[in-house]
Amino acid sequence: MATMTMVQALNAALRSEMERDKNVILLGEDVGKDGGVFRVTEGLYDEFGSERVIDTPLSESGIVGSSIGLALAGFKPVAEIQFMGFDYPAFDQLISHVARIRSRSRGRYSCPLVVRMPSGGGVKALEHHSESTEALYLQAPGLKVVMPATPSDAKGLLAAAIRDPDPVIFLEPKKLYRSIKEDVKEENYLTPIGKARIVLSGKDVSLVSWGTMVHVCLEAAEALKAQRIETEVIDMRTLSPLDFGTVAASVKKTGRIVIVHEGQRSCGVGAEIAAWLAERSMTDLAAPIVRVTGWDVIYPLAKLENYYLPDSKRVLKAVEKVMRF
């Protein structure tokens, strides 16, 4: 065990996967000598050289589009998009090609690459540096979407993403890069993609979230203890495919659910979870499904950021609502 931040855990996963498989290569803006703007790739350039840790031109579509060709050539590209708010130039490549190659070739070709992106807000960043637009990728069958909430999961999920035979969008909540530390196993391990994690077990209400919001939910759960409300906190970990089974089993037990996410509410990932439960878990529900999310507005600059991001107060208010029903 070693105490690690999420940045260190991600770095460890990249290093061990690169040691394990020489086809794993990293590419992106400033990922080489500079070690990435968040230092996730720090030291890897010196260790693996410029042919495996590649500084590219400033070119999001170029990074993802050429990664497709590299994947077809048998490499396992791990591309970095510097911030999720800058992924749009690469969107065409991801939606029109990466997601479709296995299907439209009827299995002859596949496109097993990983695209890492720092996502989410809470760090008082510049405009376009705080977006949490994971829902956009849920309309692209063929992709998998993953977001860790802890250093341990970051290491295990990134290793799993790199070994996955399908393309994975790997979202890194930048607020959690250095704000939490945790004991992380030093040996290699894989955290399965597509499996949610029950962070806290409880029988009264389910809080479902991912990324930074898992910690907001845990804070709320702590406060609810004083009211003798036992909260079940679920970290989805994978957003595509969503692990509805774990959520449904939790709702069967608690009958009450609050879904918490940073991204905008309308047609957000929470909407899909709520719709699924409405279709299949109606009789298990003792109260309406409630969402606590970012508002349907442009992500604000630093001074209003805290009014946008869900916090434990908003979560507690939502829990009160479902408990009172």
Next chain:
Amino acid sequence: MKKTVATFKVEYLQILNEKGEVDKRLMPTLSNDDLKKMYRFMVLSRVFNDKILKLQRQGRLGTLASIRGQEAAQVGSAFALQSQDMVFPSFREHAVFITRGISMSGMILAFAGDERGQKIPEGSNNFMYSVPVGTHLLHAVGYAWGMKIRKKNAVAIVYFGDGATSEGDFHEALNFAGVFQAPVIFLNQNNQWAISLPRSRQSHAETLAQKAIAYGFEGIKVDGNDVFAMYKATKDALDKARKGGGPTYIEAYTYRMDDHTTADSAIRYRDQKEVDVWAKKDPIDRLQRFITKKRIWSKKDEDKLLAECSDLVEKAVAEAEKISPPNPKDMFTYMYAEPTSILQDEMKDLE
């Protein structure tokens, strides 16, 4: 102080003129057998093209793009490739596919709306055609770059039109290719029309070949209706790439003789006189004149070839139309290596 810090030139290459005469100094080494093979690929491609247009009009195939007029650009370039080289085509490359040995029945199956027709056989180094214009240039660059890292003797070639040069990904691809010196050939078929827009609406540049210069590599303009010039330009670019010389841009100056696709009507926007002028530059007629003058081709050979091509195409149609409809479950089967539980549920819902 003010001085010239860089000057550039763009060359134009033509070897076989409209009368069927060659410039002997530039003529690449090709055996009589090679010449006949090239001619056969071009004729077969045209017979195939004519047939699929007919089938589309009969409602037996969906919307498709005609290659008429571009046979030399496609066959000449593809003929220069080796089997280990990788092709990234756009949606107007039937003659490239035919030259590369992709089955005509597969293409027909795909035009009929069956994804199984898009499946490239194992071991065949060709990628599926790309529909989103200009986006696939990057795939070729990445693949070529990968070959370079692996020190493999393979080159990637990407086919695209004049319209694609206006796309953002065109810039990103040429830029990456230059920076990483990827062994890639940008085979730009400038057929002068992107649906209804003439080449002048895509770029104010004098040539499209000169775009390569801005990215630090060579661009050449070639008579795209001259199969020998196309072969030579591609062969030179391949030799250069294999020696570590990096990318080359080839502008094949040609003409789209038909509508953009079967869903288009070019009469709305282009002058028939322009089409008539280009009809006289036909790439197949030109090669036929040359091999006839060379006395390696007779009327008898021609009749025999046309009958053979027609027979092959009819067989391909029959083969494609014999295949039973696809299993609806295939929609789900190929989404991921393992279908997700969500897809498994949806598959049950479909039943």
